[in-house]
Amino acid sequence: MTTHTRTGAGGTLGLALDGIVLGCDYNPEQWDPTVWQEDVALMREAGVRLVAINIFGWSHVNPADGRWDFAALDQVMDLLHAHGIRVNLGTGTASTPAWLTRQHPEILPVAADGTTRYPGGRQAWCPSSPILRDRALDLVARVAERYGDHPALALWHVSNELGCHNAHCYCDASADAFRGWLRERYGTVDALNAAWGTAFWSQRYGAFDEILPPRLTLSSRNPGQMLDFHRFSSDALLDHYRAEAEVIRARSDAPVTTNFMVTAHIRNLDYWTWASDMDVVANDHYLDHRLADPVTEMAFAADLTRGLAGGAPWMLMETAVGAVNWQPLNRARAAGELRRHALTHVARGADSVCFFQWRASAQGAEKFHSALLPHAGTDSRAWRESVELGRELGVLAEVAGTRVEAHVAILFDWISWWTLDGEGNPSTHVRYLEQVHHAYRALRAAGVTVDVVPAGAALDGYRLVVVPALHAVQDAAADTLDAYVRDGGSALVTFASGIVDHDDRVRLGGYPGAFRDMLGIRVDEMCPVAPDEELALDDGSRASLWSERVELRGAEAVASFASGPALGHPAVTRHRRGDGLAWYAATALAADAYAALVARAADDAGVSRDPHAGPHVELVRRTGHGRTYVFAINNSDRPVPLDVRGTDLLTGEVLRAATTLDAGEARIVREETR
Ligand code: GAL
Secondary structure: OOOOOOOOOOOEOOOOEOOOEEEEEOOHHHOOHHHHHHHHHHHHHHOOOEEEEOOOOHHHHOOEOOEOOOHHHHHHHHHHHHOOOEEEEEOOOOOOOHHHHHHOHHHOOEOOOOOEOOOOOOOOOOOOOHHHHHHHHHHHHHHHHHHOOOOOEEEEEOOOOOOOOOOOOOOHHHHHHHHHHHHHHHOOHHHHHHHHOOOHHHOOOOOHHHOOOOOOOOOOOOHHHHHHHHHHHHHHHHHHHHHHHHHHHOOOOOOEEOEEOOOOOOOOOOHHHOHHHOOOOEEEOOOOOOOOOHHHHHHHHHHHHHHHOOOOOEEEEEOOOOOOOOOOOOOOOOOOHHHHHHHHHHHOOEEEEEEOOOEOOOOOOOOOOOOOEOOOOOOOHHHHHHHHHHHHHHHOHHHOOOEEOOOEEEEEOHHHHHHHOOOOOOOOOOOHHHHHHHHHHHHHHOOOOEEEEEOOOOOOOOOEEEEOOOOEOOHHHHHHHHHHHHOOOEEEEEOOOOOEOOOOOEOOOOEOHHHHHHHOEEEEEEOOOOOOOOEEEOOOOEEEOOOEEEEEOOOEEEEEEOOOOOOOOEEEEEEEEOOEEEEEEOOEEOHHHHHHHHHHHHHHOOOOOOOOOEOOEEEEEEEEOOEEEEEEEEOOOOOEEEOOOEEEOOOOOEEOOOEEEOOOOEEEEEEOOO
């Protein structure tokens, strides 16, 4: 895959804008044109410099088959330009117009149970539909032709959150495309039979034509087929992205991207395979109040997005000013949270903060979603806080382009997510993302900033690499980790790692197959426990969910199970391997024990930890242009010590001695010396 460098790129994120960019989605089609003038005037007041338009524009610019009407979009483009506001232009393909699905109902997606999903919501299209592709590319060509050189254009926004609702389609067109994808991957049906283990339950295929997408069955489905369907579905949408991008690139020099969904509730696309196709990596993130610790998940998502950007600055393409409308309970942000959360994204590498959306809708499914300009208008907390945020982001201009400093990496992998959360595993209570979050929370509690990188990535720059529940691993990635350890690195691997290969085939000879030698252990049996069953360890710590019968094969026991089915077996081990150290946790340690283990592994590895950072206090450094900026954000309800010297960019105050950071406060300090 190639990374495209667009001509005309420059400035922040290659968008020909400078500083940290404040932006938003703008849906002028929901309002009378008389409102637009007020919109642009207020955008200026709030410091909005980039707006995403035409995201759901299809039925407006193409109201009937063969009829095109760009008058309103022309007017909005020109109006924004006249006010010095740049455009993040949607290709408009996110949602099909009713006339099209009426004419071609075969475009509609089909669920695993064979039932159709109808129009009336959004994204009601099959990613593999040739008719959809054809019509969408026609629209893209017209939009790109018309606006490709428009002076307001800063960025192309392909479709919207590809795969948010329609990632998995099981219709006949998808079945065809799936078979084509499998032919490409395996060449022969025998190779496919071997990869999927179809000797089981008489599932052997005699020809590719016999294969279906994994539609609902009476029993568990074939795990190899399920895994490949995940891969295929991710690739089908990537192919859609590439097709739109190609049409644009033939007509415009502006950079092209789409908005990722690196969040807790979507796992459909393997973004490691997508990232290099983006001229700038962009993510949508919404706090998820269904989680126990939404703020930590937000920090993790930001770090993962930075990983997808290869460490470079990235865009926060969407977030909410306050409540969303799609959780069971849609909480408002408490006073100060908007600012702290936006700054958390910037701390972790975002050079833009964009919101969904500009003006709160009065109608439609999202009418109770927050916006920069709420239903109440400018006499509102949301507006005042937004304007203040815009001012502060303006002050942070010099931070743009700098990179986050991290000496610890965490491996993250969609294949492990898909396989570990699949059917037929030892415990449905072990969920991949939860285990990753658990590890991340421990690192955060230990005051460590981390990069999130793919399995198999070069690890030389890191002192410690944490490998949570890396269930599916290829030999090459396991070898890279082992070589890194033997060369003096430190790794901390947790249970459920290294169990299967990339065909979801168990690695035989004892668990954790791929990492047995590196860890100096062997496990002959996994012994998961009920979610409410507490496990005791002989060093006094507590654990849950998982235990296993670990035998030492060169490693030493750091702690052992003092209760449960693996009583007496090691629960935490440590193995000197070459010049490095390989740690293993055979259970889900309680938060305090996990943080203590991570702190110990980090200290042993010579990682500098910040004693004042912690679960509720962000301390992240961005460096570049010969300078270092410390982002200190206190999410707790009490003051915390802050030991940084330099100039607080937000207040101009010079910090010459250790001080405190008030509850709920944030400082961004340009360090004088380090
Ligand atoms: C995103 C989407 C936006 C809007 C937003 C609401 O998923 O891209 O169009 O729906 O969520 O939170």
